[in-house]
Amino acid sequence: MRIAIVDYGMGNLRSVRRGLERCGAEAVVSSERRDIEECEGIVLPGVGAFELAVKKLEGLRECILEQAESGKPLLGICLGLQLLFPESEEGCGSGLGLIRGRVRRLPAGVKVPHMGWNSVRILRSSPLMEGIESGEFFYFVHSYYAEPEEEVTVAVSEHGTAFPAVVQKGAVFATQFHPEKSSTAGLRVLGNFVEVCR
Numbered sequence: 001m002r003i004a005i006v007d008y009g010m011g012n013l014r015s016v017r018r019g020l021e022r023c024g025a026e027a028v029v030s031s032e033r034r035d036i037e038e039c040e041g042i043v044l045p046g047v048g049a050f051e052l053a054v055k056k057l058e059g060l061r062e063c064i065l066e067q068a069e070s071g072k073p074l075l076g077i078c079l080g081l082q083l084l085f086p087e088s089e090e091g092c093g094s095g096l097g098l099i100r101g102r103v104r105r106l107p108a109g110v111k112v113p114h115m116g117w118n119s120v121r122i123l124r125s126s127p128l129m130e131g132i133e134s135g136e137f138f139y140f141v142h143s144y145y146a147e148p149e150e151e152v153t154v155a156v157s158e159h160g161t162a163f164p165a166v167v168q169k170g171a172v173f174a175t176q177f178h179p180e181k182s183s184t185a186g187l188r189v190l191g192n193f194v195e196v197c198r
Contacts, residue, residue, distance in 0.1 A: 004039035007031045008056045011045030015180040023191035041197030046079025051091025076174030101148040110160035113143040126154040138177035
């Protein structure tokens, strides 16, 4: 069972790959369309700025959209969550637009980036959060947050404002936190995604 980790030059690829492998998947780090098409699931990681990520992702944009729209499971991580939205206050460029809404900067008056462990409150069930209790802690590093315009929020966290920590729309999943850096609970999330891909 193979999961493609999209390599577009802006992701924590090694840690994500190790996490998926610990959960029993064959993780393929690739920037090749064929690898993405032939895998059973896709992970879109991301560390850095929205505008630059959009530019670097351009060559794979159509492929990712086609696969996601066909129903293949997709997991966005951190910036990968934000890239699912059409626009961001962080810069110009169009995200993938798989979820309606926009990405906003965390409010003034709080420490930015929001970095470290924070609890997550689960609002509704999702296979991605199977076996995770509301109130569990995960590791975050971000200065922006998603503001969906549709009912996709699975779990929220707070840093100056409540923001989506987990979203799901069909087989498109994403976490604002880094599951690959979130110890046992994070591995459970990755393992749940592996099961979705099966």
